[in-house]
Amino acid sequence: MDKKTIIKTLEKIALYMxxxxxxxxxxxxxxxxxxxxxxxxxxxxxxxxxLSLKGxxxxxxxxxxxxxxxxxxxxxxxxxxxxxSGLLPMLKIPGLGGKKIAKLYKELQxxxxxxxxxxxxxxxxxxxxxxxxxxxxxxxAEIENLQSKPERTAVWQLEPIVAMIESKxxxxxxxxxxxxxxxxxxxxxxxxxxxxIIATATPKEVREELLKVLPVLKIIAAGxxxxxITLGGEQEVDVxxxxxxxxxxxxxxxxxxxxxxHNIKMRQIAKEQGKKISEYGVELExxxxxxxxxxxxxxxxxxLPFIPPTVREDGSELTKLDQLSKLITLDDIKGDFHMxxxxxxxxxxxxxxxxxxxxxxxxxIVITDHSNYLKVANGLSKERLLKxxxxxxxxxxxxxxIEVFSGTEMxxxxxxxxxxxxxxxxxxxxxIASIHSSFSQPQEKIMERxxxxxxxxxxxxxxxxxxxxxxxxxxxxxxxxxxIEWAKEYGKILELNASPYRLDLKTxxxxxxxxxxxxxxxxxxxxxxxxxxxxxxxxRYAQKxxxxxxxxxxxxxxxxxxxxxQK
DNA sequence: GCCGTTTTCGGCCCGACTGTTTTCAGTCG
Numbered sequence: 001m002d003k004k005t006i007i008k009t010l011e012k013i014a015l016y017m018x019x020x021x022x023x024x025x026x027x028x029x030x031x032x033x034x035x036x037x038x039x040x041x042x043x044x045x046x047x048x049x050x051l052s053l054k055g056x057x058x059x060x061x062x063x064x065x066x067x068x069x070x071x072x073x074x075x076x077x078x079x080x081x082x083x084x085s086g087l088l089p090m091l092k093i094p095g096l097g098g099k100k101i102a103k104l105y106k107e108l109q110x111x112x113x114x115x116x117x118x119x120x121x122x123x124x125x126x127x128x129x130x131x132x133x134x135x136x137x138x139x140x141a142e143i144e145n146l147q148s149k150p151e152r153t154a155v156w157q158l159e160p161i162v163a164m165i166e167s168k169x170x171x172x173x174x175x176x177x178x179x180x181x182x183x184x185x186x187x188x189x190x191x192x193x194x195x196x197i198i199a200t201a202t203p204k205e206v207r208e209e210l211l212k213v214l215p216v217l218k219i220i221a222a223g224x225x226x227x228x229i230t231l232g233g234e235q236e237v238d239v240x241x242x243x244x245x246x247x248x249x250x251x252x253x254x255x256x257x258x259x260x261x262h263n264i265k266m267r268q269i270a271k272e273q274g275k276k277i278s279e280y281g282v283e284l285e286x287x288x289x290x291x292x293x294x295x296x297x298x299x300x301x302x303x304l305p306f307i308p309p310t311v312r313e314d315g316s317e318l319t320k321l322d323q324l325s326k327l328i329t330l331d332d333i334k335g336d337f338h339m340x341x342x343x344x345x346x347x348x349x350x351x352x353x354x355x356x357x358x359x360x361x362x363x364x365i366v367i368t369d370h371s372n373y374l375k376v377a378n379g380l381s382k383e384r385l386l387k388x389x390x391x392x393x394x395x396x397x398x399x400x401x402i403e404v405f406s407g408t409e410m411x412x413x414x415x416x417x418x419x420x421x422x423x424x425x426x427x428x429x430x431x432i433a434s435i436h437s438s439f440s441q442p443q444e445k446i447m448e449r450x451x452x453x454x455x456x457x458x459x460x461x462x463x464x465x466x467x468x469x470x471x472x473x474x475x476x477x478x479x480x481x482x483x484i485e486w487a488k489e490y491g492k493i494l495e496l497n498a499s500p501y502r503l504d505l506k507t508x509x510x511x512x513x514x515x516x517x518x519x520x521x522x523x524x525x526x527x528x529x530x531x532x533x534x535x536x537x538x539x540r541y542a543q544k545x546x547x548x549x550x551x552x553x554x555x556x557x558x559x560x561x562x563x564x565x566q567k
Numbered sequence: 568g569c570c571g572t573t574t575t576c577g578g579c580c581c582g583a584c585t586g587t588t589t590t591c592a593g594t595c596g
Contacts, residue, residue, distance in 0.1 A: 025579055029568035057569050095585085097594050132587065182596090195596090221584055228584090240596085242583095255581090260596070267580045278581060 001068050003037055003044045009073050010034035010063060016079040019087045021102030033060035035261075039316050086112030092151075093142050095135075103128060117143050149236055152190035154471035155537075156500040157235045162194060165239065168213045169198065174205045176246050181256040186309045187540045189470045189503055193238035197253045203243035210241060247291040248280045254295050255279035262312035269302055269318075310543040326548040328522075330539050332555045335364040336532065338409065338432060338463060338495065338523030343388055344369035345377035347528040350388075350395055350404075356529035358402050363558045366430045367392055368407040371419040374436055380408070382424050389427065403558055405429035405565070409463060412449045414438035418456060425458035430565055432495075434463040439476040446476050447483075454486040460565060461493040461521060464504040480509045487518045493553055496522045498538020499531070510545035521553040 014030035036055040040047065051061040059075075066073045090101050090113055104110040107128055110119050119125050120136040120143075162180050169178045175198055179185070182195030200206045207227050211219065217232035227241040244252040255263060256279065267277045276283040282290040282301065292298040296306040305324050311317045340346030341353055348356070350367055357365045369388065370379040380388060389406045396404040407430035411419040414437050418425075425431050433453035435446070453459050465483060467475030487494050494513055497504045502525070505513065513520055522542055524534040542552065549555045556564070 023568080026568045028579080032569080055569070059568055095594070099593060130587065130592075134586065138586090193596095223584055226583060256596080258596080260580095263596095264580055271580080276581080280582090 001044065001071065006044070006064055006067050007034045007037050009067060009076055010037075010060060013063065013073065013076050013079060015088065015091070016076070016083045018098035019083050019091070019101055019105075020079075021099045024098075027098070029055075029057075030060060030063075033057075033063075035314070039314060084111040086115070089113055090116065092146060093139065095138060095142060100130070103130070113143060113146070150471075152192055152471065153235060153237050154190045154500075155184070155188070155503070156470060158184055158191060158194060158237065159500055161231065161233070161235065161237060165194070165196065165214065169196070172206060172209045172213070174202045174209065175200050177249065179253055181242075181253055182240075182258065185257050186259065186312060187537060187544060189506070193240060195256050196239065196241045197249065197256055198241055198243050199246040199249040200243055201245070206243055214239075242279070244280070250292040250294050250298055251277075251281045252279045254298055257309050257312065259313050261315045262307075262317065265315040265318050266302070273302075308540075308543055310540045311546065313544070320546070323546060323548070326550070328539055328542050328547045328549050328552050328555070330536050332549050332552070333360075333362070333522070333535055333539060334557065335362045335366075335554055335561065336360075336524055336526070336535060337366040337407070337430060337461070337521055337553070338368050338497070339365065339526040339532070340369050340377075340409075341367060343384065344374075344379055345527060350392060352529060353526070353532075354395065354399065354402060354404055356532050358399075360532060360535070362402060364403040364405065364561055366405040366407040368409040368430070368432050371408055371410040373411040373413055373419045379411070379419075382420060385420070385424065386427070407432060409434050410459075411436055412453050414441070414449075416445070416449045416452050418452060418459075422456070422458060425456070428458070430461075431456075431459045432461050432463045433459045435467055435476055439467060439473075441476070443477055443479060446478050450478055450483060451486060454483075454490045454492055459492065461495055462487070463495045463523070463525070464497040464502050465494055466504050466506075466509075468504050468506070469501050470503060475504070480505070481512060484509075484513055484516045484518055487513075488516050493519045493521045496520050496538055496542055496547075498522050498524050498534040498541070500534060500537055503538070503541050507541070507545045510542065510547060514545065514547060514551050519553045520547065520551055523554075 010030050011034045014027045017027045017030065032055045036053050050056065050064055063073045063075055087101055087105060090096055104116065108119055108124055110116050116139065120140050123136065125131050125136050126133045162184060169175055178196055178198045180194065181197050183191040184194055198206060203224055207222060210227055214229065215232045216229045217236060218230040220228035220230060220238065225243050228238065230236060230238050242252055242256055270277045270282060274285045280289065284290065290301065292301065299306050305321055307317055307324065308327065336357060339353055341348060341350050353367065370377040372379045372381050385408060392404055392406045406428050408420065408428055409432045412433050412435050413419060418433065435449060450462065453462060466478060466480065484494065494505060496510060510520065522535065522538040524532050524538065526532045526534065
């Protein structure tokens with residue numbers, strides 16, 4: 001029996017209980033028990049006192065004992081035999097929760113989305129107390145919608161939408177200030193919706209403006225403080241706007257940035273002090289409400305350092321406050337080691353990339369165009385690469401404030417060989433090895449290819465190690481723990497590719513890399529000067545894995561970097 | 568269902584919005 005299975009079982013039990021219309025506190029007790037296990041860093045074998053953990057009592061404890069002793073939970077088995085599995089997907093229908101689904105099942109024997117659709121169409125649902133004609137229409141629309149709209153939208157799809165909304169909000173005079181909040185602000189890879197906080201003295205006016213200037217497909221809700229809409233366009237997405245007074249802004253921003261778990265932890269802390277946190281401020285026992293100028297002030301009020309949005313996740317961040325000052329920040333970044341120019345598939349010349357990098361304040365960068373194999377990207381032949389090296393040398397001589405190194409993003413070919421011979425590689429300052437082809441090979445073959453690169457003495461780094469595109473393709477499925485072991489053995493850098501399409505390696509893998517003590521480079525893989533800005537999302541994503549400055553190659557000084565690439 | 572150094576019973580984070588009601592339940596974040 002492993003911990004994951006126990007956690008999953010407890011969560012599944014909670015789900016089934018919800019579908020029975022159970023007491024929500026009872027349901028959340030099972031979720032909490034699952035979370036207690038999740039947050040405990042120890043493996044199942046290392047935990048000798050599971051049943052004495054806070055949050056695990058008689059009922060949840062017996063589920064765990066069942067799983068360890070028998071291999072299955074009698075409670076879950078019982079629930080599964082009484083609750084039809086067809087009710088589970090019904091929870092995905094907006095407007096339907098456990099109570100209503102339980103009622104629909106109990107009164108009308110509705111046990112699937114299909115059955116619900118039919119019952120609505122034949123007007124059987126409106127006969128139930130608490131349901132009416134309008135509900136049937138809404139349910140039918142939501143069921144219809146369920147197939148067409150994806151559950152989560154990737155960060156790279158949201159990015160241009162957020163930018164569009166920001167430009168619209170900036171042009172509304174009645175808005176004092178605004179910020180994106182929610183999981184997008186926490187740099188989650190994908191989000192269910194986008195949240196915005198708006199400070200205004202005239203919320204009604206702003207509400208009307210919003211509905212006018214945005215490409216609204218559907219209004220989900222439009223109250224005095226909340227406007228929820230579905231935006232049309234290439235990518236349909238739900239957006240929530242919260243309209244608050246200027247003095248409530250910091251509290252609202254904090255509240256709607258979440259995460260939910262982080263907020264709950266903060267509220268518990270406040271409660272112990274006899275205070276109450278809401279999205280409008282902190283209420284004291286005598287009823288007065290304290291407001292804050294900024295989120296920093298809000299945390300300071302509870303004697304806490306500023307906690308960046310990116311690490312506000314499962315609540316465990318409040319036990320790692322001593323690490324906050326070591327977290328990697330954009331200010332620590334001294335260089336970018338993976339970018340393309342017009343020599344291969346980039347949009348800008350070497351000089352333009354250098355100039356754009358100088359405005360970032362970098363002390364060193366590496367130009368890494370594609371190699372010969374990648375014809376679609378105009379990959380460089382060895383002759384062109386040698387010529388580029390000369391060109392970079394000449395250009396570099398013109399600059400005193402930035403050092404430009406010659407590199408390559410060399411393909412690891414499908415047959416496991418490398419695209420350039422050692423004779424060429426040893427002349428380069430920095431060598432990246434990447435897989436761009438034959439993703440569907442069996443894992444052993446993929447690992448064989450990666451190992452060839454790892455063993456090559458002239459390779460410095462493996463780029464986008466899994467090849468994933470967020471929410472779109474999984475990549476080539478390497479055995480990442482083994483890859484990390486090799487990186488340690490052969491002294492290689494692993495990349496956190498900062499392109500929002502990739503964010504590769506992902507958080508859970510980055511944590512392993514840190515544990516192994518393998519250096520990580522955060523690189524934009526920029527094909528355009530505008531994409532150099534991806535360093536920011538990369539750094540903020542790295543914070544989610546609690547990457548410290550010392551784990552990240554980009555924080556090294558020019559001298560330290562030179563030493564590494566020369567060995 | 569779980570918890571407890573004011574508590575073994577009563578509260579569990581808190582508030583907005585909708586659709587159903589005619590003062591509130593359910594859902595959502």
